[in-house]
Amino acid sequence: MWAVGEPGVMSEGIRVGEFETLFVKHYPRVVGILRRIVGDHGWAEDLANEVFLKLYRRPLAQEPEANVGGWLYRTSTNLGIDALRATARRSRFEQAAGQDARQNKPPENGFERVERFEREQRVRTVLAEIKPPQAQLLVMRASGDSYKELSAALEIEPGSVGTLLVRAEAAFEQRYRELFGSEEDV
Amino acid sequence: MNCVSENSLRAYHDAELSAVQDAEIEAHLSRCADCGKRLGEIAATAARVEKQMVSLGAASAETKIDAQAALSRFKAQQGAGVETMPSRLDFVADETNVRARSRRWRPLWIGAVAATILLCSLAFPFGRGLAQRFLGTLRVEKVQPVRLDFSALDGNRPLQEMLRQMISDKVVVTADEKPQPASTAADASQLAGFSAHMLDARTDTPKFIVGGQHAFHMTIDRTRLQDIFDQAGRADLLLPATLDGASVSVNVPRSIMVEYGDCPEAHPAGSTQPKPTQPRAAAWANCLALQEVPSPVVNTPSDLNLEQLAEIGFQLAGMSATQARSLGQTIDWKSTLVLPIPRFATSYSQVTVKGVQGTLIEGSGRGGPDYVLVWVKNGIIYGLVGHGDSSNAVALANTLN
Numbered sequence: 001m002w003a004v005g006e007p008g009v010m011s012e013g014i015r016v017g018e019f020e021t022l023f024v025k026h027y028p029r030v031v032g033i034l035r036r037i038v039g040d041h042g043w044a045e046d047l048a049n050e051v052f053l054k055l056y057r058r059p060l061a062q063e064p065e066a067n068v069g070g071w072l073y074r075t076s077t078n079l080g081i082d083a084l085r086a087t088a089r090r091s092r093f094e095q096a097a098g099q100d101a102r103q104n105k106p107p108e109n110g111f112e113r114v115e116r117f118e119r120e121q122r123v124r125t126v127l128a129e130i131k132p133p134q135a136q137l138l139v140m141r142a143s144g145d146s147y148k149e150l151s152a153a154l155e156i157e158p159g160s161v162g163t164l165l166v167r168a169e170a171a172f173e174q175r176y177r178e179l180f181g182s183e184e185d186v
Numbered sequence: 187m188n189c190v191s192e193n194s195l196r197a198y199h200d201a202e203l204s205a206v207q208d209a210e211i212e213a214h215l216s217r218c219a220d221c222g223k224r225l226g227e228i229a230a231t232a233a234r235v236e237k238q239m240v241s242l243g244a245a246s247a248e249t250k251i252d253a254q255a256a257l258s259r260f261k262a263q264q265g266a267g268v269e270t271m272p273s274r275l276d277f278v279a280d281e282t283n284v285r286a287r288s289r290r291w292r293p294l295w296i297g298a299v300a301a302t303i304l305l306c307s308l309a310f311p312f313g314r315g316l317a318q319r320f321l322g323t324l325r326v327e328k329v330q331p332v333r334l335d336f337s338a339l340d341g342n343r344p345l346q347e348m349l350r351q352m353i354s355d356k357v358v359v360t361a362d363e364k365p366q367p368a369s370t371a372a373d374a375s376q377l378a379g380f381s382a383h384m385l386d387a388r389t390d391t392p393k394f395i396v397g398g399q400h401a402f403h404m405t406i407d408r409t410r411l412q413d414i415f416d417q418a419g420r421a422d423l424l425l426p427a428t429l430d431g432a433s434v435s436v437n438v439p440r441s442i443m444v445e446y447g448d449c450p451e452a453h454p455a456g457s458t459q460p461k462p463t464q465p466r467a468a469a470w471a472n473c474l475a476l477q478e479v480p481s482p483v484v485n486t487p488s489d490l491n492l493e494q495l496a497e498i499g500f501q502l503a504g505m506s507a508t509q510a511r512s513l514g515q516t517i518d519w520k521s522t523l524v525l526p527i528p529r530f531a532t533s534y535s536q537v538t539v540k541g542v543q544g545t546l547i548e549g550s551g552r553g554g555p556d557y558v559l560v561w562v563k564n565g566i567i568y569g570l571v572g573h574g575d576s577s578n579a580v581a582l583a584n585t586l587n
Contacts, residue, residue, distance in 0.1 A: 020257060027253040036242040046508065049260055116241065123238045142239035147202045162196030166228055169235040176238075 023052055026069055030076045033143055037080030037127065039120060047079050070153035073145075077136040084128035084135075126176045134168035141165060190214055195225050199232060348414050356404045363398025363440070370394070371444075378440040380480055380566070387585035388446045388474065397441035397479070406432045415502070423498045434485065441479035447472035474582070477569040481562070539563075539583045548576050559583055 030051055034044035054075055055068070127135040133154070140150055151158040190198070190211050197203050198211045215222050368374035371382045374394035384392065408430035415423050500510035534547040537559070544561030557576035560569050561583070570583050 023257045023260065024253040027256050028251040031251050031256075039242070045256065048256070052260060119238070119241050123242055138235065138239055142236065142242070147197065147200070160193060162193035162200070162202070163191075165200075166192055166196050166231070169231045172235050172238075173231060 019056060022055070022068055022072075026072050027052070029143070030072055033073060033076045033139060034080045036143065037077065037124070037139055038083055039124060043083070044080075047083060048076070050079055051075050067152065070149070070155075073140060073143075073153045074136070074155070077139050078132070080139070081127065081132045081135045084124055085132070122176070122180055126172055126179060129175050129179070130168070130171045134164075134171050137164055137168045138172060189218060190221050190225075192224070192228070195221065196228055196232075199225065199229050348410075348417055356407060356410075357402050358404065359400075359402045361399045361401035361437070363400070365395050365397045365443075368394040368396050368442075374442050374444075378442045380439075380442075380478075382442045382444060383476075383478060383566075383568075383586050384444055385446070385474070385476060385582055385585050386587050387582050390446055393445040395443040395445070397443060397477075399438065399440045401435070401437040403433060403435035406430065406434065420502055423501055425498065436482060436484050438482040439480040441477060444476040444478070446474040446476075471574055473573055475571040476586075477571070479567050481565050481567060537580050539568075539580055540586060544580075544583070546576060546579055 027048060030048045031041075031044050034047045034051075035041055038044055038047065051072060055072065127138065136154060137150065137156075140153060145153065147158060147161040150156065150161050156164060194203070194207070194211060198208060201208075203211070215225065366377065368377055371384060371394060374382045374396050377396040382394065406429050408425050408427065411429070412425055415421065415425070496514045497507070497510040500513060501507060505513065534545060537544050537546050539559065539561040540563055542561055542563050544559055546557060546559045548557045556571070556573045557579055558569055558571045559576075559579045560567070562568070568583070568586070570579060572579055572582070
């Protein structure tokens with residue numbers, strides 16, 4: 001159900017000003033997380049808009065601001081990983097990632113650029129193959145979240161973050177080897 | 187101290203423990219080779235995976251993100267935008283009247299038909315084959331709720347005058363019948379030309395009103411339409427040349443409205459009769475209006491690329507080009523009634539009615555909550571308008587005989 005509210009009031013809880021504040025505060029990180037997952041800035045922005053549209057239409061949004069941030073990051077990683085997993089979009093992802101690698105024009109030679117692109121592509125493929133909660137955990141940890149932040153955003157017990165990380169990394173490594181063989185990096 | 191758990195070893199590695207906990211683990215590690223080995227394995231795996239994950243982050247850091255600009259784009263893309271979240275339409279002059287109640291929802295109903303005329307006539311991607319030269323025909327088989335916002339066109343008097351003038355010049359009305367009452371379902375059916383359906387859940391005797399037929403045809407003048415887009419501030423939307431001279435005809439058949447309940451009579455402005463003193467919510471609690479109309483029929487030239495025009499229509503309604511394209515691709519234009527969600531709606535949801543998909547839209551007016559439930563079955567579009575709790579709306583609709 002889409003819920004809309006009174007003029008100037010959103011979704012039974014968040015007011016217009018609050019929404020704008022939340023948008024400006026969290027948008028860069030949301031896009032950053034999504035770009036890390038899907039590899040294309042434009043695509044990441046499209047997904048970020050979806051994330052904020054969900055917030056905008058959220059039926060109940062009475063949580064403290066900190067929890068809204070957690071919800072945003074959790075929703076972002078969910079959407080990003082869903083996008084990766086969608087086989088229909090796989091070709092788009094590969095194409096987009098290729099464009100992204102070309103458009104960034106990093107200070108590296110052609111060989112390094114190709115190598116980097118291929119490595120990113122392998123990582124994204126593995127993230128799309130392992131369990132979504134594990135992929136979420138790895139992406140958010142790589143974004144610099146502390147255990148406390150991971151616990152709040154992903155709604156997991158603070159006392160089990162370490163174990164879940166170990167398991168997620170093991171799953172990542174195992175799937176990577178299955179798909180791409182044993183390499184130095186993994 | 188027993189051996190350290192995997193969770194604690196990992197947290198120790200990540201410096202996520204307190205100083206006291208760190209000291210305890212270090213003391214244990216100094217005398218436990220197994221835990222030391224396990225910590226080494228955890229650290230090595232973490233380092234390898236982190237190296238892979240960080241490679242994704244390196245590219246992400248290269249683009250500067252302007253959140254304020256993104257917010258402006260977001261607001262523009264969401265039509266009404268954050269600053270003008272849906273507002274109620276306070277156009278009901280006398281809400282103590284059930285007819286007024288149905289008028290409250292009339293823009294939705296009219297909007298649905300208008301959207302059919304506008305979008306479906308402009309977006310009917312059938313028969314592009316050169317051999318298919320006869321007219322293509324649209325008939326509605328299902329509804330698709332879409333959030334459209336034409337608020338950018340409000341208050342634009344030159345634009346409204348251009349539209350009025352174009353309609354005056356180009357639209358030829360061939361049928362414009364007035365509504366007329368009918369005393370029984372049989373009379374209503376005979377007048378409307380199709381069988382009136384009623385709700386078995388309501389045992390009280392309803393009133394019947396047969397809505398008139400409306401039909402028109404028009405020849406599209408591309409230049410004038412383009413001028414209108416320009417006036418609407420959307421000069422970027424370019425209409426295809428094939429549109430020019432295309433003939434579109436629309437026929438909205440007669441409809442039937444079945445009104446149930448002990449509803450107050452109209453209290454027109456200037457009336458000397460005292461106004462009802464019964465509380466509004468209570469007065470309307472038993473009122474229910476069921477509208478039934480056979481699918482409007484829209485004919486357009488079959489070789490017109492109208493799917494492209496639907497995208498333009500959606501963009502005119504505030505969507506981005508990407509959104510318009512994505513949405514246009516999800517709609518089967520041959521059989522779908524695009525149902526604009528009214529601004530005063532508080533929520534909407536998709537439901538199953540009589541085995542088909544319907545849309546339940548809830549609103550809130552001066553007299554309390556109300557709703558409209560729209561579905562299409564066997565070529566008839568149904569709209570059930572009610573007052574109060576909408577939780578029974580689907581159950582009521584399912585008793586349609």
